[in-house]
Amino acid sequence: MNTLAHNVRAATIILRWGLALVFFYAAIAGLVRPEDWIGFFPKFLRNIFSDQFLLTGFSAAEFALAAWLFSGKKLVWSASVSVVLLVGIVVFNFDLMPVVFRDVGLIFAALALLELA
Numbered sequence: 001m002n003t004l005a006h007n008v009r010a011a012t013i014i015l016r017w018g019l020a021l022v023f024f025y026a027a028i029a030g031l032v033r034p035e036d037w038i039g040f041f042p043k044f045l046r047n048i049f050s051d052q053f054l055l056t057g058f059s060a061a062e063f064a065l066a067a068w069l070f071s072g073k074k075l076v077w078s079a080s081v082s083v084v085l086l087v088g089i090v091v092f093n094f095d096l097m098p099v100v101f102r103d104v105g106l107i108f109a110a111l112a113l114l115e116l117a
Contacts, residue, residue: 008116011112011116012072012075012113012116012117013072015109015110015112015113015116016069016070016072016075016113017069017070018109019069019082019106019109019110019113020065020066020067020069020070021066022106023062023063023065023066023069023082024062024063024066026059026062027058027059027060027062027063027066028059030055030058030059030062031055031056031059034051034052034055037055038051038054038055040089040092040093040096040100041054041058041092042092065078065081065082065085068081069082075113075117076114076117079110079111079113079114079117080114082106082110082113083107083110083111083114086103086106086107086110087107089103090103090104090107
């Protein structure tokens, strides 16, 4: 295997696993300490759905996305979903930028993964 191909493969694995671990952690944390996470949901969603439903559903989606990223299957799609999810978090929590600014970096990691996919 040539060096460039090896580097691309290694970078892809690192980005996949890094993003997957972030989603996996957030899924667990949202279930274990819901009071720390419920405030990130937009008010309009909290007016429609119960807090328990939002947290459980979103955690399930994050678990699924983490597993998808770990698997490496259909990487273009899992990277795209990651970008959309992270952009949504930043947009709907722009007033919390001191907290969600890290998600901007994760957006770029997901975009890099999308480019490598």
